[in-house]
Amino acid sequence: xxxxxxxxxxxxxxxxxxxxxxxxxxxxxxxxxxxxxxxxxxxxxxxxxxxxxxxxxxxxxxxxxxxxxxxxxxxxxxxxxxxxxxxxxxxxxxxxxxxxxxxxxxxxxxxxxxxxxxxxxxxxxxxxxxxxxxxxxxxxxxxxxxxxxxxxxxxxxxxxxxxxxxxxxxxxxxxxxxxxxxxxxxxxxxxxxxxxxxxxxxxxxxxxxxxxxxxxxxxxxxxxxxxxxxxxxxxxxxxxxxxxxxxxxxxxxxxxxxxxxxxxxxxxxxxxxxxxxxxxxxxxxxxxxxxxxxxxxxxxxxxxxxxxxxxxxxxxxxxxxxxxxxxxxxxxxxxxxxxxxx
Numbered sequence: 001x002x003x004x005x006x007x008x009x010x011x012x013x014x015x016x017x018x019x020x021x022x023x024x025x026x027x028x029x030x031x032x033x034x035x036x037x038x039x040x041x042x043x044x045x046x047x048x049x050x051x052x053x054x055x056x057x058x059x060x061x062x063x064x065x066x067x068x069x070x071x072x073x074x075x076x077x078x079x080x081x082x083x084x085x086x087x088x089x090x091x092x093x094x095x096x097x098x099x100x101x102x103x104x105x106x107x108x109x110x111x112x113x114x115x116x117x118x119x120x121x122x123x124x125x126x127x128x129x130x131x132x133x134x135x136x137x138x139x140x141x142x143x144x145x146x147x148x149x150x151x152x153x154x155x156x157x158x159x160x161x162x163x164x165x166x167x168x169x170x171x172x173x174x175x176x177x178x179x180x181x182x183x184x185x186x187x188x189x190x191x192x193x194x195x196x197x198x199x200x201x202x203x204x205x206x207x208x209x210x211x212x213x214x215x216x217x218x219x220x221x222x223x224x225x226x227x228x229x230x231x232x233x234x235x236x237x238x239x240x241x242x243x244x245x246x247x248x249x250x251x252x253x254x255x256x257x258x259x260x261x262x263x264x265x266x267x268x269x270x271x272x273x274x275x276x277x278x279x280x281x282x283x284x285x286x287x288x289x290x291x292x293x294x295x296x297x298x299x300x301x302x303x304x305x306x307x308x309x310x311x312x313x314x315x316x317x318x319x320x321x322x323x324x325x326x327x328x329x330x331x332x333x334x335x336x337x338x339x340x341x342x
Contacts, residue, residue, distance in 0.1 A: 007183050061183050241317075242288055
């Protein structure tokens with residue numbers, strides 16, 4: 001546990017120091033987020049905060065990580081670097097959705113080559129396909145979630161904390177998962193020092209794609225020897241339920257309006273709707289943190305549950321999610337309260 005704490009501390013330190021430097025660099029090279037109608041900020045804000053997160057994460061693992069898992073770690077870092085570079089290009093020049101998703105799929109293949117893959121089915125090709133879909137899906141879900149000050153970084157910190165807890169709960173302890181989760185916690189917390197409302201820097205796609213990829217890899221690497229895969233496959237879905245729910249909500253809203261969910265943006269995310277229903281932006285973000293923590297606790301419970309108990313809880317959990325999605329679409333379609341539209 002001392003090593004885990006040191007990894008988090010080193011990542012935190014690097015991130016705190018590097019974030020102001022990244023802000024200066026972003027202003028110097030002109031990588032800034034100019035306000036658009038869909039945005040909540042009203043003045044240009046520097047991007048490249050994701051570079052500080054990346055630096056803190058990688059530095060902590062290279063300095064203090066266990067090199068016994070070097071093959072898997074290198075594959076994860078290469079894949080994460082690849083999606084970060086695509087994110088950086090998008091922040092600076094703008095990339096199409098197809099190009100970015102192609103880069104994410106390529107990074108998922110790097111994971112497979114490094115031995116990190118989902119193991120649910122007897123057929124290897126099904127596991128490979130599911131791994132690529134999972135990595136691309138979660139990477140984009142975290143990217144979609146980055147729509148309000150402190151939201152994506154804070155929810156990622158909560159998710160990484162639960163992955164760290166789950167890695168330490170299961171014997172034998174999963175050293176690589178614990179180290180990566182601790183590094184991500186430290187890097188995100190250091191960045192949040194500057195990203196909480198009112199933010200002075202954004203992580204950009206450089207950071208959100210990187211964080212999403214790491215969370216997807218952590219979910220794949222987790223193992224639960226005390227329970228059966230019939231139950232434990234649901235645990236990562238619970239831990240990452242906030243970005244998953246937000247993506248489902250956005251896709252539902254945009255498909256109902258007959259627009260492309262990837263190329264059309266708007267204030268139809270969960271955080272936007274909470275704000276439109278009367279919360280301040282900080283309250284909306286903190287509510288998402290609370291939801292993420294509650295869902296993570298359900299995931300921890302499922303690791304110890306019997307199959308019948310697990311599926312009853314998961315069924316209720318899924319029903320609440322569907323009800324919430326329908327309710328939000330009814331009372332606050334497209335991010336605007338129905339009474340205001342009327």
